Amino acid sequence: MLAGIFTIFMFQLVGEAIQKYFGLSIPGPVIGLVLMLIALLASKHRTHRPIAGLRDNLITVAETLLGHLSLLFVPIGVGVILHLHLLETQLLRVLGVIIFGTIATMIFTAFIFSAFGSTEND
């Protein structure tokens, strides 16, 4: 468990460092995500102990963290009470944007995927 936590922290740390060093506007943790994905894919075929063990360890930690992912947005979500004035006047419009935006995005995405997905059904 500990090795998995260390690895995830390490990738986040590197991601944050890269973001600051190059002044990138991609969130540091997202850079960490991409780097860890690359590392995982690059070591995919290594089945011997240290790498395979760490990979299993990582999967356990990730499943624990992601299993309760939604709990993690509660503290910042509660912060909306500081910004209620924004919603007081715009609530219905914000809801409208979300509802129509979500429906339109779903339909477009499904159409695009169907159009390009049907060509490689093997």
Place this chain on the structure above:
Amino acid sequence: MTEQARLYEVWVYLQAEPLFWLTLTIGAYLVADKLYQSSGLFPLLNPVALSIVFVSLCLTGFGVEYERYFNGAKFIHFLLGPATVALAIPIYQRWDTVLRAKSAILISISLGAVIAITITYLLAMMVGLDEVTTKSLLPRNVTAPIAMGISEIIGGIPSLTAIVTVVTGIIGAAVGSFVLDMARVKNMAARGFAFGLASHGIGTARALAKNRQAGVFAAVAMGLSGIVTAMLIPFGFYLLSDVF
């Protein structure tokens, strides 16, 4: 000292400590999640939405400032960064699916992400939302930890982004099947993909509950669109800042 005064003293002591707010947050979430599970995953009983409402009511009711609450709850908040990195795992585990449909996925992710942002932007302009609200809404279709990171970078309000992201997920999960039936989309992969891209984790959970293949494609779309959107939105702002 009266009984009441002593109780008050205990409360004054406890509410200054992180433990109280951590316990309240986790407790609220556990109860909300129980309700959600026992309702058969009814979208409107979303556990995040319920917990946020409950904790907010507690704070307002007890007259506690948000800063004090967050000072305790920040230990939970801290885990958002590591959880974002951990999103690499579900993508890695589904990499065979990504490779099998790589051109469809590549095209749909890039176009889908651009379309999602553009639609939100245009609708926000149409109804005349103010700038900071619009910025907070832009990344609303991707998973909340990434959406909040993007919002912070472009000058939105991460708290507001958290709320609108959760609401987006709830709406997508609630109306997705009906909308895709109306649009006559029958391909399970395409349906799942649309759920994941338009309504991230909450939509993905819904897709997975309906159909296994749809669930796999939803998870792939959610993970990859998070990455692509995190690159696209700041880049878009950079391009536009040259124009104005």
